[in-house]
Structures are given as structure tokens and as C-alpha cells.
Amino acid sequence: MKLYHSWLSSASRRVRLCLAEKHIAYESVPIDMRRQEHHQPAYLAMNPNGVVPALRLDNGESLYESGTICEYLDDIQPEPPLRPDDAYQRAVMRNFVRWTDDKALPNLLILNWSIVFQPQAQQWSDAELADRLSRVPTAERREAWQRISRQPYTDEEKRAALDRLLALVPKMEAMLGDSPWLFGERFTLADIAAIPFIARIAELSPASLTAEAAPRVAAWWQRVQARPAFASARIDRFDDALRERAA
């Protein structure tokens, strides 16, 4: 299979982590979002939402939405299992993944887009912006591109976004209890869903992840980084990755 992804996007990182945990071989196809490669017709045929990632199967079919892709991978390659065996725990896990999609991701986008896209997008002429927006398939993302290019987020808005993003930490602290992972002894898709956000929080607000501030999440984050899949999925530091890209 082929994964169309970006190195820095949280959803792409989740799918790379899941593929790595499962030891599933795949071809990596990095997408340059600044060049709108994810809004080209060939890409939109795989993912009509025009966001990364998209997974192309060997039979030519394709899938999108990181949560959906990860459950699919756990279905076709059951070992090691990445969902709880218990039906109720599986349901709670799905709601946690959804919570990160609804509550964490929009706030991380505000922070990341301000760094990655704003400097370039502010320079686009009105005609260039209109042309680019015409290729964005969803109203939500058209609005996000419009904002980042013409009405960048203020420092106050970015602080508020970070505050909302940080709500993930006490939530996870409560879930972890005395367990190594969010759903007990088994590492699951809930841990994978959280990793890109905690990785970014570790960069943006390291004080929130000290052993004093959040002992269980801090220990979880150490365990996460020690997993072989963490290295092979290339969850690089955001600023390192940007420097490398610039070079």
C-alpha cells in the first residue's frame, strides 16, 4: 500500500505510527501542502476532504480519516491488537479518539498553521488566494486558509488555542491511573491518537509535561518515545523538521 501524507500533520503521524506498530510495509508519498498537492484532482479522488493522509490500497481502492484508517489496519492485520478486547472499553476508546479530533486538532491547527503556512500565505495576491481557495473542497478549510492568509491569529488567540490544547493533559492524567497506557496494559489506538498532540505540547509547553505537573503523562510520554515504532514513524520535532525542510 501507499501512504500519501505529510511529515508534520497529526493525522499523518497517527497512521505512520499505526503502520509501524503493525510492521506493515508501505510506500511513503510525502505531500507538499504548501504547493496544494492535496487539492489536486488525483488526490481528491482518494480523499474528497482534501486533507492528509490518504491510504491507497494495492487493489486501487483508497481510504481517509486517520481514525478510520487505523481501525482498518487493525482489522486486516490483527497482530499486535491495537484495540481493547472489551466492547465497552473499545467504545470509550472510540470516543476518546473522537474527542482528540474535535477538541485537540482544531487548536493545534491554529498553532501549526501560523508557523508553517502564514508567512507564505500572507504574501499571496488576492487573485492567487482566490485561485487557491477555489481548489479547497470544504468550507471549513477554505475558511482556515482565508484566515491564515488575511487575518492571522493574534497572540491572544494562539494562547487561547494552546490553553484548550492543554486540556488533553489532565484528561489523560485521569485516564492513565496506574496503567502504562490509556486503556490499561495494552497500547491502543487511543495512545496513537494522543501522541502527535503530546509531542507538540512537549515542544510548545514543556512545563505542562514535567513529572511535577503531570507525572503519569510524563511517564507515558517517556514510554512512548522508547517504542521502536516512534522512531520508525519519524515523529520528528516540529522545529527540526522545518529547519530540515528549509535547508
Add this chain to the structure above:
Amino acid sequence: MKLYHSWLSSASRRVRLCLAEKHIAYESVPIDMRRQEHHQPAYLAMNPNGVVPALRLDNGESLYESGTICEYLDDIQPEPPLRPDDAYQRAVMRNFVRWTDDKALPNLLILNWSIVFQPQAQQWSDAELADRLSRVPTAERREAWQRISRQPYTDEEKRAALDRLLALVPKMEAMLGDSPWLFGERFTLADIAAIPFIARIAELSPASLTAEAAPRVAAWWQRVQARPAFASARIDRFDDALRERAA
């Protein structure tokens, strides 16, 4: 188990349909949303988002999110199965359910809230509105209540919402092909996800569901209404239900 639900909410209707298809017995606990019963602490302990429905299990645990609840019910009561056997089809089904959550539901809320809540909410004093908003747990729903009470949707906005809601019809027309149900010969959670929206479209825009306008969806809708679960789940007409409630 106990289902805390409202007769008219789309998410509640989905879960009632799923329970009925599975022949799972449950206690029905209708929630009066105009009295904010879903924002009481006891309810929020079951569903922190403060929306209907919530499912209380016999062991005291609870679940929310209609998509999550329906998959849970299909896990604990496998017959009749309500998901495709094929992993890829199951993934596509999940993305369809998510599409209805993201694209259909917000538009139906604009239309339904304008009828059900606006007349009463417009009369609330500023103090009463502030008091009510203080109990709504999510920013999204606080904004929705603020809007419906102080800046009701215009006719133009409601027409636009209906237009966006109607996008479900050609999407389903394309999916159905020559099959009786959205994922082939098996009635699935995708059909259940669509039913509350098509039921409402049948009331708001019957011309969109004629045999000429959408032959496959029109035939699907006839098949849906002939299912025993449709009657036992009480997918009543919206206006009939409101009249009954007023009486």
C-alpha cells in the same frame, strides 16, 4: 439498559433504530431538552457533551455518541449484524456515518432548532439566557443556544442549510447502485445513520425524494419504512410529534 433520549433528535433516533433492529430490550427515559434536563449534573456524568442520547448500562457504566453506541450494540449483540463483513467496506461505512455527523447534522440542527427552541428561547431574559448558557458544557452548543435565542436564523440561512442537507440525497443515490441498502444486501449502521435525515427531508422537501428526482433513494425510503424496527423505534413525523407534545 436505559436509553436517555429525545423523540425528535436524530442521534436518539439512530440508537432507537439500532436497538429495535437488534431486538434489545431497554427502558426509555425521554429527556426534555427545553427544560435542560440534558444539562443537569446527573446527565452530564453520563454524557459530558450534554447532548442526547446517553445509554446507561446495567452495570452503571454509560456511553454516548450515536455512532459509538451503535457499534457497541453490534459488538455485544452480533445478530443481526449491522456492519459489513469486509474490513474495507466497514471503513467506508464509518466514513459515511462521520460524513452525516459532520455535514448533515449541523444543517438539520439549524432547521429543527428554529422550530422547536426558537419561539421559547427568544423570550428568555438576558439573565435567564446567561443562567442557561452557564449550564451548557460545550462552546459549540453555547453558541447554538445564543444564536437561536438572540439572532435567529434568517429564511436565507435556513434555505442554505436545507440545500446543504439535501446533498445527502445524490450522495446516497450514487452509493445505492442496484443494491437495496447503502452497503449492498445487508442493512447496516450506514442506513441507520441516514434514516433520521431522509425522514426529515421527506417532510421538508418531498420533491427531492420522488421517484423522478431520486429513484434509488425513494425506493430505499419505502423499504426503510416497511421495516418493523422503523415503527417500533418511533420515527414519527416531526410536525405530528410537536402537535402531540403541545396537546
